[in-house]
Amino acid sequence: MGQETVLDPASSVKIDLPENSPLALISTNMGDSRASNRGGTIVLDLHMALTLRNSGARRVRGVTLLITAQEFAPGGKGSVARPCIDVPSGEQFTVPVDIRLVRPVQQAGGPLVRVQLDGVLFDDLSFFGPNRLNSQRAMTFWETEAQRDRAYFKHVLQARGDKGLGEEMLQSIARQAERPQLNVALSRNGRATGSIVPQGVAAGEHVAQFAFLKLPNAPVQPVEGWAEIAGNEARSPQIEIVNQSGKPVRYVEIGWMVKDKEGHEYLAGSVPGSNSAMLLPAGQHSRLLPDTTLKFSRTGKPVEIQGMTGFVSQVEFADGKVWVPSREDLKSSALLRIMAPSPEEQRLADIYSKRGLAALVAELNRY
Amino acid sequence: MKTHPSEADLALFAGGEAGRLSRFFVNRHVRECRECMDQVNRFELLRLELREFEPPPHDWNRLAAEMRANIHVGLEAGECVRLAAAEQRGWSPKLAVALASLMLLVGASFLLKSPAPNIAVEQKAGAVLESTGSGLELRHGSSSLTLLNHDGVAADQTVSAQGEIRARYVDGGAVTINNVYLE
Numbered sequence: 001m002g003q004e005t006v007l008d009p010a011s012s013v014k015i016d017l018p019e020n021s022p023l024a025l026i027s028t029n030m031g032d033s034r035a036s037n038r039g040g041t042i043v044l045d046l047h048m049a050l051t052l053r054n055s056g057a058r059r060v061r062g063v064t065l066l067i068t069a070q071e072f073a074p075g076g077k078g079s080v081a082r083p084c085i086d087v088p089s090g091e092q093f094t095v096p097v098d099i100r101l102v103r104p105v106q107q108a109g110g111p112l113v114r115v116q117l118d119g120v121l122f123d124d125l126s127f128f129g130p131n132r133l134n135s136q137r138a139m140t141f142w143e144t145e146a147q148r149d150r151a152y153f154k155h156v157l158q159a160r161g162d163k164g165l166g167e168e169m170l171q172s173i174a175r176q177a178e179r180p181q182l183n184v185a186l187s188r189n190g191r192a193t194g195s196i197v198p199q200g201v202a203a204g205e206h207v208a209q210f211a212f213l214k215l216p217n218a219p220v221q222p223v224e225g226w227a228e229i230a231g232n233e234a235r236s237p238q239i240e241i242v243n244q245s246g247k248p249v250r251y252v253e254i255g256w257m258v259k260d261k262e263g264h265e266y267l268a269g270s271v272p273g274s275n276s277a278m279l280l281p282a283g284q285h286s287r288l289l290p291d292t293t294l295k296f297s298r299t300g301k302p303v304e305i306q307g308m309t310g311f312v313s314q315v316e317f318a319d320g321k322v323w324v325p326s327r328e329d330l331k332s333s334a335l336l337r338i339m340a341p342s343p344e345e346q347r348l349a350d351i352y353s354k355r356g357l358a359a360l361v362a363e364l365n366r367y
Numbered sequence: 368m369k370t371h372p373s374e375a376d377l378a379l380f381a382g383g384e385a386g387r388l389s390r391f392f393v394n395r396h397v398r399e400c401r402e403c404m405d406q407v408n409r410f411e412l413l414r415l416e417l418r419e420f421e422p423p424p425h426d427w428n429r430l431a432a433e434m435r436a437n438i439h440v441g442l443e444a445g446e447c448v449r450l451a452a453a454e455q456r457g458w459s460p461k462l463a464v465a466l467a468s469l470m471l472l473v474g475a476s477f478l479l480k481s482p483a484p485n486i487a488v489e490q491k492a493g494a495v496l497e498s499t500g501s502g503l504e505l506r507h508g509s510s511s512l513t514l515l516n517h518d519g520v521a522a523d524q525t526v527s528a529q530g531e532i533r534a535r536y537v538d539g540g541a542v543t544i545n546n547v548y549l550e
Contacts, residue, residue: 079545103509186495
């Protein structure tokens with residue numbers, strides 16, 4: 001094997017915040033980060049903790065950092081987000097950034113990884129940042145779900161007291177532990193743009209139709225949909241939707257559940273509105289056509305797909321307001337068991353399990 | 368004491384040639400062992416470098432001309448033998464040698480013209496984004512970008528068919544959401 005040269009991890013990363021950013025970088029702790037050059041390969045292991053201060057006037061409810069790796073791959077990028085925070089003006093908070101980058105040594109100098117601010121969400125749901133990753137939408141959905149779940153658990157506390165809240169938390173923790181999860185590999189298809197029906201179905205493949213779980217209050221409803229299935233691969237999901245609300249819609253996401261041969265159901269992922277410029281007027285139909293192949297496995301074994309179910313999981317209207325399923329919608333269907341809990345429910349359950357009921361009640365009462 | 372897989376097992380794993388069981392155990396090990404993960408990365412890179420090494424170029428036109436000339440010589444030799452054979456009307460060792468040479472030549476031409484390994488197809492293979500136990504990995508050739516779960520905590524992972532995977536975990540009382548995009 002080649003000779004190993006130890007590099008300075010701090011010089012391998014550049015952190016950029018805009019000049020008018022409401023967040024100021026206070027410190028960067030590199031922890032046990034390592035960078036080395038071994039036989040023509042750069043291996044960078046970054047374990048950073050960025051301490052940021054809210055230097056604006058409003059409370060910060062979420063932040064997203066854009067991570068790009070120099071000349072890695074066309075468009076290859078990531079992000080690290082910290083949702084469900086409540087940072088008053090002048091206070092500090094920390095964002096962990098853990099990255100491993102492996103790439104051949106090339107002549108280009110400069111930092112290998114760049115960390116930039118993509119967006120900050122405030123308590124009034126206003127936003128700051130370049131929003132290259134649509135982080136405004138993602139953080140607005142997380143904050144809306146957080147408000148829904150805090151309201152629900154506060155209601156439980158009022159209606160059923162400490163005991164009832166404790167029971168709800170135990171059920172939530174049990175659901176999180178039991179929720180079956182899949183490993184997924186994603187790649188691009190290269191299917192012709194605008195194709196309406198699946199074409200060129202290869203031997204061993206078949207076209208499977210989605211069944212739909214209709215949530216009564218959803219402003220958008222799925223009409224029909226299908227995907228090409230071959231074993232544990234699902235290719236080119238296509239879903240037709242109709243806007244049943246009175247307002248134009250600019251983003252829709254369909255939750256996607258798959259059933260394996262043994263009848264186990266998993267949340268496989270989501271099929272979002274594929275066009276960033278989409279605007280769906282009231283009463284109109286549209287199709288979601290992501291051009292990807294998803295390969296499912298569980299504990300290293302392929303999961304053969306026997307059936308698929310879709311449901312509307314997120315809607316964003318043209319005015320920026322968003323819709324998410326209510327707790328009643330989730331409870332009255334199997335979704336509460338299959339869907340991942342909201343980030344806020346996960347955080348509240350963590351407070352309950354690590355710090356107890358009193359800490360949870362105090363946390364709920366902060367809002 | 369932690370038992371590491373052998374170098375041979377890691378090499379087979381890196382090349383995607385390990386058996387199903389071995390793949391499972393090695394995969395499980397390397398997710399938690401940085402040392403072995405680094406070794407697998409080195410093997411993957413070495414494999415790519417070997418793949419990028421192109422064999423010396425053949426001058427196919429020159430080879431074809433040589434073959435045509437050889438066939439021509441063989442046919443002329445066969446013609447001489449045929450004329451002689453017509454006179455002798457018996458078994459001729461010369462004819463047998465000439466026919467054998469001709470068959471060898473034709474066979475060699477098939478072998479020489481068989482397609483070279485299709486390197487370009489593999490190199491053109493696109494990026495793959497995958498959720499693993501330790502994080503979200505975007506691979507492209509010998510390069511990879513992984514957003515790791517902090518301190519190896521378990522994460523909830525969700526996939527968007529638009530081309531992104533999200534991993535969410537709670538650590539130190541706060542939620543972190545990593546997202547990697549396939550574009």
